[in-house]
Amino acid sequence: MDIYFILHPAEIILLGFSVVVLVIQLYYYLTFYQAPYRFYKTVEKGLVKYSEEQPPVSVIVYAKNDADNLSRFLPDFLSQQYPDFEVIVVNDGSTDETKDVLSDFEYRYPNLYQTYIPEEARSLSRKKLAVTLGIKAAKHEIVILTCANCKPKDKNWLAAMARNFIPGIDIVLGHAYIGNMSRYECFDRTMFTLRYLSFALRRKPYMGIGLNLAYRKSLFFANKGFSRYLNLHYGDDDLFINEIADSENTRVEISENSLIEVEYDLVHEAWKELKLRYDFTSKYLKSCYRSVFGFERITAYAFYLSVLALLIMGIYNLLFPLVGLVLFVIRYVFQWIIYNRSSKILGSRPSRLTLPFFDLVYTPVNIYYRLIGLFSRGKNYIWKRV
Structure with missing residues (x-):
C-alpha cells in the first residue's frame, strides 16, 4: 500500500467537507449545548x-x-x-x-x-x-x-x-x-x-x-x-x-x-x-428551534458519513483514516466534556464511550416514537402525571 500526498480534487473536497461539518458541530456544542453550563458558572461568579x-x-x-x-x-x-x-x-x-x-x-x-x-x-x-x-x-x-x-x-x-x-x-x-x-x-x-x-x-x-x-x-x-x-x-x-x-x-x-x-x-x-x-x-410550538436543531442533526450524520468515507479511503492513502480519526476524536472530546459537565449540573448520569453510539441512534429513536405517536393518536394513551 503506497502512502502519497498528492490529493485529487474529489479528495480535497471530502477533506474540506469533513472539516466544515466538524466546525458546524463544534459551533452547536459550544453555542447551544454548553449554554446552560456557561450560565451556571456565570451565576456561581455572582454575575x-x-x-x-x-x-x-x-x-x-x-x-x-x-x-x-x-x-x-x-x-x-x-x-x-x-x-x-x-x-x-x-x-x-x-x-x-x-x-x-x-x-x-x-x-x-x-x-x-x-x-x-x-x-x-x-x-x-x-x-x-x-x-x-x-x-x-x-x-x-x-x-x-x-x-x-x-x-x-x-x-x-x-x-x-x-x-x-x-x-x-x-x-x-x-x-x-x-x-x-x-x-x-x-x-x-x-x-x-x-x-x-x-x-x-x-x-x-x-x-x-x-x-x-x-x-x-x-x-x-x-x-x-x-x-x-x-x-x-x-x-x-x-x-x-x-x-x-x-x-x-x-x-x-x-x-x-x-x-x-x-x-x-x-x-x-x-x-x-x-x-x-x-x-x-x-407541532403547535411557535419557534424556529426545530429547524435549528434539525440542521444540527443533519450535520452530525454528515460528519459520521464523512469520517466513514475517510476510513474507507485508507485503502488508497493512509493519510485519510488518520485525518478521519483525528476529526472524530476532536468532536468526541468536545462532546464528552460538554455533555458530562451539563449532566452534572442537571442531575443526570454521565456518559463516556457510549456517547457516539447514543448520538447515532438518537434521531432514529425519535423517529420511531414519532411513528408510534402517529398511530396512537386515537387511543387513550395518556400517562397520568406527565
Missing part, C-alpha cells in the same frame, strides 16, 4: 442579578392516586426554608387514601390546603383543569407548579426559584430530572433539556416543564389561562409557556438548590410517554 426580597409564593401540587408519594415527598415542600408560602394540593379524583393523607398533613402544617376535581368531572385535559383550580385558589401572585411524585433536592428550592422574580420577569423555567433512568434515557432527556434551556438562555424561550415551573398568577389570567388549548390533552406547560414567554419576561433557574427529582413506578414507560406527549404538542 446574575437576583431579587433581594422574598415575595410570598403559592406552590401548586398536582396529585392523582398519590397517597404514597404525598406521604414521602410533601414534607419536603412544606418544610422549605422560606418566610411566606402556601402549598395547595389539587386532588384529581383520587380513589386511594390521598384525601386522608392530606387531611392528616393539614393538622400539622397550617400552610397546606387542598382542593379537588370530582372523579366524574368531564374535561379533555384534567391536568389543565387541576392547574387552573390551583391557581384560582392561590393567595399569592407567584405560583410554582409541580406534581406529587416530585421531590425538591434542597430546602432552599423555593428561595432559588423565587429570587428570579425581579421587575419585568414573569416566568421562571426550572429543571426536573427523572431518577433511575437507563443511560440512553438519561442521554435523551439531557439533550432535550439542553435544547429548550439553551434557547431560553438565548432569549428565545419556547417551552417549559410543568414539574418545576413558576409564573405570575396575573399573567395566567391575563392570557385567559389554557383556553386556547382546551381541545388538547396536553399543553399546560409547553404550549402555554410558548404562548406567553418572550425575550424579556423569562428566566432560567438551574442552580443545585432549584432542582426537582421525579420518581415514577415505571420509569421506562414514563420516559416513553414523555416522548409521545412532546411529539403530540411540538
Whole structure:
C-alpha cells in the first residue's frame, strides 16, 4: 500500500467537507449545548442579578392516586426554608387514601390546603383543569407548579426559584430530572433539556416543564389561562409557556438548590410517554428551534458519513483514516466534556464511550416514537402525571 500526498480534487473536497461539518458541530456544542453550563458558572461568579426580597409564593401540587408519594415527598415542600408560602394540593379524583393523607398533613402544617376535581368531572385535559383550580385558589401572585411524585433536592428550592422574580420577569423555567433512568434515557432527556434551556438562555424561550415551573398568577389570567388549548390533552406547560414567554419576561433557574427529582413506578414507560406527549404538542410550538436543531442533526450524520468515507479511503492513502480519526476524536472530546459537565449540573448520569453510539441512534429513536405517536393518536394513551 503506497502512502502519497498528492490529493485529487474529489479528495480535497471530502477533506474540506469533513472539516466544515466538524466546525458546524463544534459551533452547536459550544453555542447551544454548553449554554446552560456557561450560565451556571456565570451565576456561581455572582454575575446574575437576583431579587433581594422574598415575595410570598403559592406552590401548586398536582396529585392523582398519590397517597404514597404525598406521604414521602410533601414534607419536603412544606418544610422549605422560606418566610411566606402556601402549598395547595389539587386532588384529581383520587380513589386511594390521598384525601386522608392530606387531611392528616393539614393538622400539622397550617400552610397546606387542598382542593379537588370530582372523579366524574368531564374535561379533555384534567391536568389543565387541576392547574387552573390551583391557581384560582392561590393567595399569592407567584405560583410554582409541580406534581406529587416530585421531590425538591434542597430546602432552599423555593428561595432559588423565587429570587428570579425581579421587575419585568414573569416566568421562571426550572429543571426536573427523572431518577433511575437507563443511560440512553438519561442521554435523551439531557439533550432535550439542553435544547429548550439553551434557547431560553438565548432569549428565545419556547417551552417549559410543568414539574418545576413558576409564573405570575396575573399573567395566567391575563392570557385567559389554557383556553386556547382546551381541545388538547396536553399543553399546560409547553404550549402555554410558548404562548406567553418572550425575550424579556423569562428566566432560567438551574442552580443545585432549584432542582426537582421525579420518581415514577415505571420509569421506562414514563420516559416513553414523555416522548409521545412532546411529539403530540411540538407541532403547535411557535419557534424556529426545530429547524435549528434539525440542521444540527443533519450535520452530525454528515460528519459520521464523512469520517466513514475517510476510513474507507485508507485503502488508497493512509493519510485519510488518520485525518478521519483525528476529526472524530476532536468532536468526541468536545462532546464528552460538554455533555458530562451539563449532566452534572442537571442531575443526570454521565456518559463516556457510549456517547457516539447514543448520538447515532438518537434521531432514529425519535423517529420511531414519532411513528408510534402517529398511530396512537386515537387511543387513550395518556400517562397520568406527565
